Amino acid sequence: MRPVVVTGLGFVCSIGNDKETVRKNLRSLKHGLEPYPPFHNPKIPVKLIGAIRGFDTSSPDAEDWTWPSQHTIKREILRGLAPHGLYAYCALQQAIADARLSQAEISNPATGMFTASAGSASMLYRNITRMFESGVMRCSPMGIVNSVVGTLSFNLVAAFKIRGASCGFASACASSGHALGYARDEIALGRQDRMIVVAGEDGNLESILPFAGMRALSPSDDPELASCPFDKRRSGFVGTGGGVVMILEAEETALRREAPIYARFTSWGQASDGYSPAVSHPGGNGLADSMTICLQSANIPPENIDYINAHATSTPIGDHSELLAIQKVFSNIQKPTVSSTKGLTGHGFSMSSILEAAICCLALHDQFLPGNAHLRNPDPAAAGIPLPTETKSSPLHYALTNSSGFGGANVSLLFGKR
């Protein structure tokens, strides 16, 4: 198996539209949550989102959209994109520049792209509404491509002229974890030399509000309280969107071209709860198994893990299950430091796993431990687990990150200092 490293990152998310801003906000624990104007309605029981700044994708017509001026996008590409396609496109441009890749290094049979997205509920709704109101022959010819699950792959593989493996992953909030894991395997097995992993979420009313029907969203209108993973007061998550990109390469490929390297992508594991379509196993069984499989596949003993970036979204049941899973895997040894950066970012659904993996890479590269924002009174189930409330510089060798999706799909990803 060939070693795999991370050589490029790109961010469009609630805590920054570039690597430096994300870094700074992780250090100072500055969150990205704010009131969302479409939620200003007494009938809507939630008020906040993790806001994407510098973009306006509120119009049904993509040609009205605006984005930061350093990014350029042709109309023929824009017309096929959902809002999260635009975010991901911009993150991808950043990641390519960050990894110092040429066009030839992106477009060849040894470079592939895996994506994760839940599709675009808002685009789907607009397209179907137009079909019923005006007739199908008055619908945009890109009405499928810009909305259904797979939209990221269709558009970005074509726009960036990807020639290697390409596939989309849909396992709810574990999607981009699966995309990263399988992308790593493509390289480790020698099928590809380089994989670009992309995830995006619209993070708008249509993608977030339906979760209020599941009673999963925080009703709080206080940005300092709404997203507080592991806190006793937690009452649900705050939704967000954006686009995050990570570039993986075979270590030998990265060394040959003298690429910047953030971290080693050491191993990954996955396991399922087999319990409920929407609620995590109360004992965290599946998540404990996915962490164990991840560590065993790399022969890394649990005591070597310095940090876990938890999935914890700030829901009462989910955070509790994850604490129990961590207690189980790290029983009878000193527990690793744990934090959930969703206190800062909000929960980006299918994108959350790659966002948190990218945060782990920054932490390993810069040697810091991200703190838990908004945590005051930890859940008693966290007894013995260090949950720092500030970000601190600290030696860091291995960082594990967890993700759990509907249906009890759990993914754990392990990154190591290089």
Added chain:
Amino acid sequence: MSDPEPIQTQDAVHHEESVIRESLKRCSAETIEAAIQFHHSGNPELANTIVIGILARFLEPDQRPKLNEECDHLRLMDDLGVDSLTMVEVVMLVEEVLHISIKNEDLRDLRTIGDVKAFVNAVARGLPPPEKPVCFNVAEIAEVMPQQPPFLFLQDAEIGRGEARGVYKISGQEFFLAGHFKDRPVFPASLQIEALGQLGVLFLLKGKHPDIADGVDASKIYFTSCNGVRSTRVCRPDDVLSFFLRPKRIKHPLAVFEGAVTVNGEKAAFAEEITLTFDYHQPVLPETPAPVAANP
């Protein structure tokens, strides 16, 4: 009792105009004005301005200057980067603004800006769409051409209103290849130009062009001159030569064409001008009555 005629109020007019302005908001002011005028007058003369304005709106900004007055020959896909999806967007907006309906199968035949203009012009006037190009197979070509095997270099041809296309596959059995060159058969560039000329002959005989009257005499067409000829690729047996010819000026007795030869999209030869002379069949004079004897 029938319903009274609906009266278009000032408000309704304003509403219609604002709908047009909204639909065309990314088009030039000239296009919007033309569409509003078209809405009031139904004047089909405005259709071209509207259609070209809509097309321009969907082009990448760097392509737009190409849509000048001399752009009829530009091909939508190859020259302007308009793919089939963009064409659907163009058509949807044209349909909406001109209140016309365009069938998918009609769309497939629209290759150039000239085709688009001719098509929309006809539809806006309530006329049937312009004729599709006429196709000729090798037997049909041989039947009308003065040139015959082994000196006929067209196997398939398509004659449209403003252009002609043809194909010839080099078999390797052509008699002249034995000597051109020794042990190394190469299809002469001069014969590629000859083939373009033959396509010009077919255009004069079978094409519909406002400056060509009926009754061109196949035995009175001759080569006159050519200018700006370049050959850029060596063509060998099994290559399929594709010919493209476009009339530049036709004024009896001269017809000037521009032509290009490609192999698999790769440029092989080009002629800025190929000039043929042509003439018509002698008109059959009405029989004049025998003169009445004048001088007894």
